[in-house]
Amino acid sequence: MCGIVGILGSAPVAPLIVDALKRLEYRGYDSAGVATIENGHLDRRRAEGKLRNLEQCLQNAPLAGTIGIGHTRWATHGVPNETNAHPHFSGDVAVVHNGIIENFVELRDELAADGYEFQTQTDTEVVAHLVARELKKGQPPEQAAFAALKRLKGAFALAIMFGRDDDLIIGARNGPPLAVGYGEGEMFLGSDAIALAPFTDAITYLEDGDWVVLRRSGAHIYNMEGEPVERPRQQSSATAFLVDKGNHRHFMEKEIHEQPEVISHTLANYLDFATGGVKLFETPIDFAKIDRLYISACGTAYLAGLIGKYWLERYARLPVDIDIASEFRYRELPIVPNSAALFVSQSGETADTLASLRYCKNAGIPIAAIVNVRDSTIARESNGIFPTLAGPEIGVASTKAFTCQLSIFASLAIRAGLDRGTLTREDAAAMVRSLSEVPGLIRDALKLESRIEAIARKLSEVRHVLYLGRDTNYPLALEGALKLKEISYIHAEGYAAGELKHGPIALIDKHMPVIVLAPSDRIFEKTVSNMQEVAARGGRIILITDEEGASRTSLDNIETIIMPKVPEFVAPIVYALPIQLLAYHTAVAMGTDVDQPRNLAKSVTVE
Numbered sequence: 388m389c390g391i392v393g394i395l396g397s398a399p400v401a402p403l404i405v406d407a408l409k410r411l412e413y414r415g416y417d418s419a420g421v422a423t424i425e426n427g428h429l430d431r432r433r434a435e436g437k438l439r440n441l442e443q444c445l446q447n448a449p450l451a452g453t454i455g456i457g458h459t460r461w462a463t464h465g466v467p468n469e470t471n472a473h474p475h476f477s478g479d480v481a482v483v484h485n486g487i488i489e490n491f492v493e494l495r496d497e498l499a500a501d502g503y504e505f506q507t508q509t510d511t512e513v514v515a516h517l518v519a520r521e522l523k524k525g526q527p528p529e530q531a532a533f534a535a536l537k538r539l540k541g542a543f544a545l546a547i548m549f550g551r552d553d554d555l556i557i558g559a560r561n562g563p564p565l566a567v568g569y570g571e572g573e574m575f576l577g578s579d580a581i582a583l584a585p586f587t588d589a590i591t592y593l594e595d596g597d598w599v600v601l602r603r604s605g606a607h608i609y610n611m612e613g614e615p616v617e618r619p620r621q622q623s624s625a626t627a628f629l630v631d632k633g634n635h636r637h638f639m640e641k642e643i644h645e646q647p648e649v650i651s652h653t654l655a656n657y658l659d660f661a662t663g664g665v666k667l668f669e670t671p672i673d674f675a676k677i678d679r680l681y682i683s684a685c686g687t688a689y690l691a692g693l694i695g696k697y698w699l700e701r702y703a704r705l706p707v708d709i710d711i712a713s714e715f716r717y718r719e720l721p722i723v724p725n726s727a728a729l730f731v732s733q734s735g736e737t738a739d740t741l742a743s744l745r746y747c748k749n750a751g752i753p754i755a756a757i758v759n760v761r762d763s764t765i766a767r768e769s770n771g772i773f774p775t776l777a778g779p780e781i782g783v784a785s786t787k788a789f790t791c792q793l794s795i796f797a798s799l800a801i802r803a804g805l806d807r808g809t810l811t812r813e814d815a816a817a818m819v820r821s822l823s824e825v826p827g828l829i830r831d832a833l834k835l836e837s838r839i840e841a842i843a844r845k846l847s848e849v850r851h852v853l854y855l856g857r858d859t860n861y862p863l864a865l866e867g868a869l870k871l872k873e874i875s876y877i878h879a880e881g882y883a884a885g886e887l888k889h890g891p892i893a894l895i896d897k898h899m900p901v902i903v904l905a906p907s908d909r910i911f912e913k914t915v916s917n918m919q920e921v922a923a924r925g926g927r928i929i930l931i932t933d934e935e936g937a938s939r940t941s942l943d944n945i946e947t948i949i950m951p952k953v954p955e956f957v958a959p960i961v962y963a964l965p966i967q968l969l970a971y972h973t974a975v976a977m978g979t980d981v982d983q984p985r986n987l988a989k990s991v992t993v994e
């Protein structure tokens with residue numbers, strides 16, 4: 388996490404750096420800072436909290452200088468206060484950092500023994516001191532930075548600036564992404580191409596182990612042996628416009644309402660609604676030939692993968708192993724022959740997902756990714772991608788990316804079923820027809836917003852919530868709980884409805900709302916039996932079902948959200964709507980920061 392920027396410009400750069408940081412705020416918003424060089428001296432402004440605090444600080448005390456570096460922080464080491472905000476200085480050296488220096492304790496002890504005083508609790512400060520110590524030994528800045536970089540273990544994207552040279556920024560990448568941007572007599576460095584979009588679309592992505600020397604005249608890239616390396620220059624498609632909220636109060640609300648449209652676009656990429664078939668889209672995975680598929684992802688993307696597993700196993704009879712990426716990367720599982728791997732990520736930068744991808748790549752199996760950001764590292768390192776056409780997702784809580792991921796999994800299940808001969812053309816056509824109804828069904832579900840808002844107002848008064856579901860509604864129950872806790876800070880758990888009696892039923896009392904996801908499908912009665920068990924113990928039930936489901940329920944005293952009747956196959960895509968709206972309106976009722984909830988970031992580039 389954290390976003391970093393560096394600019395070698397021709398006019399004062401502080402406002403440009405702040406502009407770039409606004410595009411990077413999704414990477415963290417605990418604190419922010421800018422440093423520039425003016426008359427041979429480093430100067431900086433830093434502020435705790437959101438970027439607007441730094442803007443205020445710069446308004447009160449502007450920074451001059453045509454070279455600068457900036458940072459927006461998601462705290463790893465040290466509380467998010469002004470002292471720990473980047474850039475960090477040591478003498479003539481200024482550093483901004485994204486990632487974690489894993490050997491910082493050892494380096495700090497060594498530097499402290501050498502007389503360096505530490506002002507902050509961060510791991511980053513060791514980098515500034517290491518470079519400063521090399522400079523003191525008489526090394527030129529490039530060599531000083533290189534010597535320091537060789538001492539670092541862990542994950543880092545760095546920008547380093549030297550007070551005495553206002554034509555030099557050094558960048559380095561080992562893990563988190565870093566892009567070099569080329570201008571006319573100007574050069575740029577940024578965590579992603581979106582940050583640099585107002586300045587340039589000519590971009591080079593550094594690879595792991597690269598470091599770069601930037602001067603206004605251009606860039607020279609080296610590897611960790613100090614040898615020059617060539618990296619391709621590409622034209623970025625990142626948009627220069629900061630997406631706005633339109634008439635909505637929050638990005639999350641806007642993104643929830645965009646779903647009919649973005650799901651339509653995404654499905655149209657994979658399916659042919661006219662013929663009821665699947666388009667011949669490129670895939671690095673030959674579904675007919677593999678015996679097993681590994682899926683790995685984090686958070687909401689993982690839960691999309693879990694629903695994907697149910698579909699691929701049911702409709703294509705393809706065995707799927709699914710793991711949370713942070714577990715997958717270290718559990719040393721044997722990768723079987725004739726397998727392939729599929730990674731799911733909105734940002735395409737999640738460190739654990741990327742590490743899992745590399746683990747599978749080393750095993751030599753085909754790699755595909757469902758990604759929203761097409762220029763991302765996960766997209767670039769895959770053999771092929773299935774892009775979600777969700778557009779930029781700004782709200783930290785994933786909504787439209789999730790339903791687009793599900794739309795792709797549904798399309799892949801049909802494609803895999805046809806390729807493996809487990810679905811007939813007629814079966815596939817019926818499934819495509821069901822998917823074609825999804826955008827309209829979601830529009831209908833959005834009409835329930837005022838009813839959901841009324842229920843959410845009551846939810847905002849409780850401290851704990853349980854979500855229950857069966858089959859594909861079980862991962863959705865997990866997603867409902869995740870959405871609620873991350874933006875409303877209410878403790879919520881999702882359970883497989885049948886699992887309730889194996890422990891969590893002990894939690895049920897009149898204070899515990901239990902939200903049950905139960906469309907009237909082939910296992911509806913089973914879920915209703917579990918709901919009866921809750922009711923018998925005085926639990927407060929909120930049932931999300933359809934007319935038929937409601938009429939088949941004999942319980943009084945429950946609240947219902949009556950959804951349109953949905954074909955069973957696509958139910959989890961449509962039932963995502965009420966759980967997103969419940970979380971959203973609960974958070975609004977509680978007055979939390981919906982788009983940038985505390986402690987979170989949109990792109991998680993540390994493990």
Ligand code: F6R
Nearest residue numbers: 686687688732733734737784785
């Ligand atoms: C929750 C949420 C997160 C992300 C997770 C993975 O609303 O957004 O759980 O799903 O951090 O991020 P990506 O999809 O960018 O890999």
